[in-house]
Amino acid sequence: MNSMRFSSGDLVADRRAEYAAMLHEHGDHAAAAELMHETLLLVPDWAAGWYRLGEMREASGDIEGAAQAWRRSLRIDPADRMGAALKLELIGAASAIDAVPSAFVETLFDQYADRFDASLVERLGYRAPELIMAALQEAGAERFAHVIDLGCGTGLMGERLRAVSSFIEGNDISRGMLKKAETKRIYDRLWREDLQTFAPGARRADLAVAADVLIYLGALDRLLDAVAAMVLPGGLFAFSVESHDGPEPVLLRPSRRYAHHRAFVEAQLVRAGFEIEVMRSATLRQDRGEPVEGLIVVARLALKPTVETFAAPFVTDEEQPAALN
Structure with a gap:
């Protein structure tokens, strides 16, 4: 799922997030994570943004930072449309769950249809x-x-x-x-x-x-x-x-x-x-x-x-x- 398809509702924040995503795609994960974190100061309740920050931090090797970002995403969106709970389980930062969150499956396939x-x-x-x-x-x-x-x-x-x-x-x-x-x-x-x-x-x-x-x-x-x-x-x-x-x-x-x-x-x-x-x-x-x-x-x-x-x-x-x- 491309989490950047979920707008923050702030045009400036969205543009900064897109630039962070470009850095991430080109392999500069640490710089991408730093820019994404700065962007989230503008939109602190953006669940998709925190989820994306977790991906960038994980890629940079900052596993604890990734876990913090995914937990923040989950607190903002308890239904877990982004699948943050699964990411936490995969890095050993949360207990196993019995199924993929329903909201994540629904969101994924609505986008994919x-x-x-x-x-x-x-x-x-x-x-x-x-x-x-x-x-x-x-x-x-x-x-x-x-x-x-x-x-x-x-x-x-x-x-x-x-x-x-x-x-x-x-x-x-x-x-x-x-x-x-x-x-x-x-x-x-x-x-x-x-x-x-x-x-x-x-x-x-x-x-x-x-x-x-x-x-x-x-x-x-x-x-x-x-x-x-x-x-x-x-x-x-x-x-x-x-x-x-x-x-x-x-x-x-x-x-x-x-x-x-x-x-x-x-x-x-x-x-x-x-x-x-x-x-x-x-x-x-x-x-x-x-x-x-x-x-x-x-x-x-x-x-x-x-x-x-x-x-x-x-x-x-x-x-x-x-x-x-």
Whole structure:
């Protein structure tokens, strides 16, 4: 997100901030931070400016100064449209949070909506929708009566599901993305909703999909429980996650997206009452010229509740005990 797109409301301050941004882009991070700090004396309640100052200080090596700037941004804007809490977590200056702040996600995608399709598909090689469709076919699922596309964005997943679905609903937190989806006339119903507080209500579906959405959720239990309450017994949940091979069940990356360990995803699905039909590793897209690896998953809601209601605790491959003789 380009935080300088948020004006301070002061023309002089905005011009000084733009010059500081230019210094930062050319590698003179210390000078950029100094000028940005001076600028904020003119507009001390500019949350986006304090956030940007934190980025400049971090780049200059002033980690404590960066933390101070991000805390100031967060005090001014507790909803955290800039994602300052994530930056504090990444430098070890704050405790881990369970999800990316909703206001940050909404702001990010409202800004991104007009160029989303071209950027994601043409420039970043986004593949999650086609990979999910292939996984559904592998699971033997070819037609659907009622589909709910969670975090539908502009409708890239819906475009592929339309031909094999009788009724498709989509939801998203971003009004900008929903407007783009509406122009495509893919969905039978669209509504705005935050997946962090998502509740199925009376909605029931034989397929729920979340393409490139769970990367904004660290903890998965609440959403999986909501999906399990919404999907009909024997119905499917198909989704993608970024993955990692480290010891942590969930890892917040510098991109401010979450990566999940395969064993953690498996355990959370079992806990919520799902049986895994397909789980495969795949390259989801490119990011800064590097492949982003993840998992494509299709899970089926069990027809009958299992006797064991809790999954085994998360254990990495390295921690697995040796087999008994």
